Amino acid sequence: MPGAKEKPMDEAGIRTLGSGAGGDMIFALSSGPVPAGVAVIRLSGPRTRFVLETICGTCPPPRRASLRDLRRPADGAVVDRALVLWFPGPASFTGEDVAELQCHGGRAVVAAVLEMLAMVPGCRMAEQGEFTRRAFDNDRMDLLEVEGLADLIAAETEAQRRLAMSQAGGALAAIYDGWRDRLTRARALIEAEFDFSDEEDVPDDVSAAVWEEVARLRTEIARHLERSQRAERLRSGVQVVLLGAPNAGKSSLLNALARRDVAIVTEEAGTTRDVIEVHMDLDGYPVTLVDTAGLREEAGLVEREGIRRALARAGDADLVLWLVAPQMDAADRVTGPPEGSTALWRIETKADAGEIWPDAGTGEQAFRLSVRSGEGVDALMSALAAFAADHVGGLDEPLAARERHRRHLEVCLAALGDALVERRSLEIRAEDLRRAGESLGRIAGRVGVEDLLDVIFREFCIGK
Missing domain, CATH: 3.40.50.300 (P-loop containing nucleotide triphosphate hydrolases)
Known part of the structure; x- marks a missing residue:
């Protein structure tokens, strides 16, 4: 960028980083297999601007395509002329600073650009799903959106594409978050009743209204689960x-x-x-x-x-x-x-x-x-x-499409069924509501999904 402060250079002619910079820079080919007319190489990490200044001389303005020569850091040789885009975080796919190099799609060109990026200190090739993993870690996507994106990439038919789009776009997460919010409110009212039963401003009939709402919610989830059997089959064929x-x-x-x-x-x-x-x-x-x-x-x-x-x-x-x-x-x-x-x-x-x-x-x-x-x-x-x-066919609403979703919904339904048993104590029934809400939270990755993350992100190819 014009007027930007120049970075110091090391003995190999590569700009070095100031103190305090940390975190890996990752890069990968994100477009289809080469040869192709255009190849898109994506970078992400806290030093994206440094990398662009290293290989392009200057960093282009944010979100504006700029034509730049890509030069090897060691000797300044031009590798290719490419369109370069820079997306400063957090308003980017990963939530970090991101750049895209739209270069020529020949095998030799792509190999040379990837080799050039590997010469920059702190840059390495991305692992499978690592861009999407960073988007999840930086709260740019929830787990349902991540899985929807994986299904969208793998979709082979129009019906599968529509189903994946509804999930990747956040429609399914919105439904589950809404149910979870209703459960949280129900718990709060129940706990207020047994914690402050002697206070005058706590209505006597609050419990009856809460359990009517829980029964309605259980009916909604049961219908959703029944409809989702077709969505799960649509995903697999x-x-x-x-x-x-x-x-x-x-x-x-x-x-x-x-x-x-x-x-x-x-x-x-x-x-x-x-x-x-x-x-x-x-x-x-x-x-x-x-x-x-x-x-x-x-x-x-x-x-x-x-x-x-x-x-x-x-x-x-x-x-x-x-x-x-x-x-x-x-x-x-x-x-x-x-x-x-x-x-x-x-x-x-x-x-x-x-x-x-x-x-x-x-x-x-x-x-x-x-x-x-x-x-x-x-x-x-x-x-x-x-x-x-x-x-x-005929699936015109966001539905659960994976066995993982179905298992958590079944646990949620069972917990709601337990909560509706009137002979149980109010404290135990409130705990049942907590278990139901936690099961919904696990679907979108709000709570306790660390053991699943490696498995889920391995579904992606390198560069996504």
Whole structure:
């Protein structure tokens, strides 16, 4: 910046820091993989201005893109010409001073810029999720917003993007904070009643009003938790398992639905020995297709393990597609799908063969198709998209999308249920309210989440 005081230089020609500066400077490539048209390299830390003055000569005005030559500290050689932005803290993503270098996206250029930054004393490459971790530590984001950001980065479908945006934008945290505030007020009123019961200005009927409010809150949380089951499934994707005897056409159907060769297809029975997954976007909803080993009685050791895994996945699936082919060998034929499947559709394959399919009554819905001719494949695809929309669609409110959220909400509900038991003492019921509020606080990271932080931030890539 013009008029800025020059920093002293060391023997290598690098500006040195004054006394009292501390904290690591981190940097990383924050844009997509190179080569690309533009690469964005992000820096964060208390000495961001020092780094910019070291490699650019001057620090640009805050929040204004400035064209600068990036020079190596040791010899002053120009590495690249880039747009440089400086965001003084705390009004930045991490809450610290932050800078972005928008340089050319060639591999050699990016490598040279990263090497140049590593030459500056106190600068190091960021670890996974370290930028976001600093935003959390500096109260720029709560834990729900952090997880929403991770889900937004990982979103593969439009429905997942909308769900993640509502969480990353703070809408879900606002709901939980509101519930927690109501619990705090309820506790305060209850504790006032048993601490100051002899005072005239404490109404006698305050307890009844408090417990009515707690009952309403419990109903709201229970409804939210029930609705959140769909949101949790939306985040992970609707699970559709292809099941049937060997050579029923499971792998061929998987390839046809995925529109690419994912699974090996041969005439030999038992080709598929393990579970194969394909993630798909059907009308904006995430669907995971799971190809499995063929079910038959006469199977070897390895094939039996594949069958065990197939049945396990079918037990956890949202939908089982039971494939039946005409004129199957007696050794490979199975009488029907395993009992207990949540939803089951019968898929009659190899329709171009023009023959008879066994056990015509199996399945809630029936489809006849031919992968070779394409007959019936589009109809099945449309039906799967409608099934996914019915299971995870229509989520127009912020909802809990992770198992961690669900566990804490369940603890909160249980504590509220205990608090509503009238035969318990008032002191114990107030403690139940405290436990419920603490469970809500843990969801957003307000209390006691230190043991989770490393796990959560490892979900991010380097540079975020």
